[in-house]
Amino acid sequence: MPFNIGLSGLNAAQADLQTTGNNVSNSGTTGFKRSRAEFGDVFAQSFGGISQTAIGSGTRLQAVTQQFSQGRTEFTENGLDLAINGEGFFVLNDQGSTAYTRAGEFQVNRDGFLVNNQGQQLRGYPPQDANTADPNFNTGQLEDIRLQTGAAPPNATTDIEALVNLRSDAEVLGEEFALNDPESYNFSTSLTVYDSLGTSRDASIYFVKGDEDLKWTAHVGVDGEVYDPPYTLTFDGSGALDAVQRDPPEVTVAFDNGANPLEFEIDFGGTTQYGGDFAVNDLNQNGFASGRLTGVDIDDSGVVFARFTNGQSTVLGQVAMASFTNPQGLEQLGNNNWAETFAAGEPVFAAPGTGNLGSIQSGALEASNVDIAQELVNLITAQRNFQANAQTISAADQVTQTIINIR
Template structure:
């Protein structure tokens, strides 16, 4: 019996050494969770329970459990590296099988999918309206997250906002004499760039003519390029009547419809709302306080950003961004019940419970840090101490066997 007890202790110490060695060997593995060997004592059962005088039969390995404590966050230079701050797992598609990981080392494959170094595709929620400023996501559907590599569509100018101050002491002019080419026929002018339906930039000018006290006319001219004969083409719109009260603020109407014919390049004509709301007639100098429009040209992909809620944005050269999806995360009632697959992956089991899928930062799920990775939660100093302890346990159990052998030899030598 002492031999078996000592042997069980040797096996336990060896399992402890192997577990600790496994932790040390993965100290540099992204998202690795250290393991702990758990042991239990062994007693022989008798009828009615364990005898009060039972000595015990040694020890046995009960389980090797992983400890899901947070690893430190290490920042990288790759914007597609993702670290989880808090609970949860990334969801991956492994050729139709769903696996889970804490390792966020992602890259883009040849088809534009976000994958890890094993080619497993990161799962996320598709946007319901990718062009919306605050898009909603279809959280009932998991898709492979795919980056758009084509050009972003252009947008024709649909609104122009012009907020200016027109000098109250400006000279009254005859509106019938207005000529955009003659500066003497208008009081003030300003310019901006607008875009047609094909994303071509067009120069647009606004002209202001004071027709009477507190009365002005605004004219618009949009340069349209050249016609088939090579002659320059410009489209004129207006006049738009602006009336001010004796406080110098603009009275209704303040918005007007600016339309043009189709452009020579085949683009549709502008159908734009021209908003002068906030325009004033004060005694100060002519000033352009705000002049903006909502159109833009097409753009090429310049980069991808991921925020802490897992929303993936594509950035384009035209200054626009487009939502590509939202990273999905999963959590389990008992993460220690997950099946260890290796390669930083786990699979769901009955013991782990059903996966709860949601967006990062919701429920009890952690947030995402882009451009960073979660390091292993292995404390090398603690593991070295564990090695020393396991080694001493091994030596002590070996001494148990040695002592039992000496006693046996003594009994054999009795004459």
């Protein structure tokens, strides 16, 4: 019996040494969670025995449990590196199976999917409308996140906003308006608009003082041609815009490059007629040309944006995260991956930062939570335990040898 007790202690100390050694070897592994060897005593008692005088039978390894404490955040220069600040796991598509990880070292494969070093694809929620400021994601559907690597489509101009001040003391011109005759209009301003193919066009707005003090006409020209009828702007006695009249209310421009006819409206809201100089306070439009992909951004809520050379961005999806009731019950798969088990509970999928899930830090990685100083102390303790149990076996051997030598 003393030999078995000492042997169980040797096995326990060896398991402790191996667990600590594994922690040390993974101190530089991204997203690694340190393990702890947990032991229980072995106590056997026969029916009717006296527990007060019974002696235990040694120890045994009960479990090696992982400690899911937060690792420190290390910042990188790669925008596709993701770190989780708080609870939760990234969801991976492993050739049809689902795996979970805390390691956020992602890159783009040849097909445009976000993958880790094992080629497992990062999963997320697709946007319902990628071209809106608030795309709203389909949180009931998990898909592999894929980057748009082609050119972003252009957008034809449909609205122009013009906020100007027209001098109240401008003179009334007696000449009929002509685009190429500066003497036929009082003021002008210009901007760039875009047709349905993304071709830039030069647009100009010409202001002509009317015969009445509080009325102006605004003519529109695109690529050197004027498109009538003009707008009639009427102001009140305080210089504020009172009414805008035009029939029809849209400007329609046709081109010879195959693009759809360009139709846009001009919003003169906020235009004034004050005594100051002519001034353009705001002039913008909503069209843009096609663009090439320049980069990808991921915010702390996991929303993935593609940025293009035309200054636009497109929402590609939102990173999904999973939480478990008992993370220590997850099955380790290696390569920083875990699989769900009955002991871990059913996974709950949600967006980062919702519920008990942590947020995402782009351009950073979560380091291993191994504390080298603590592990070195554990190594010393486990080594001492091993030596002490070896001494137990040695002492038992000497006692047994002494009994054998009795004559």
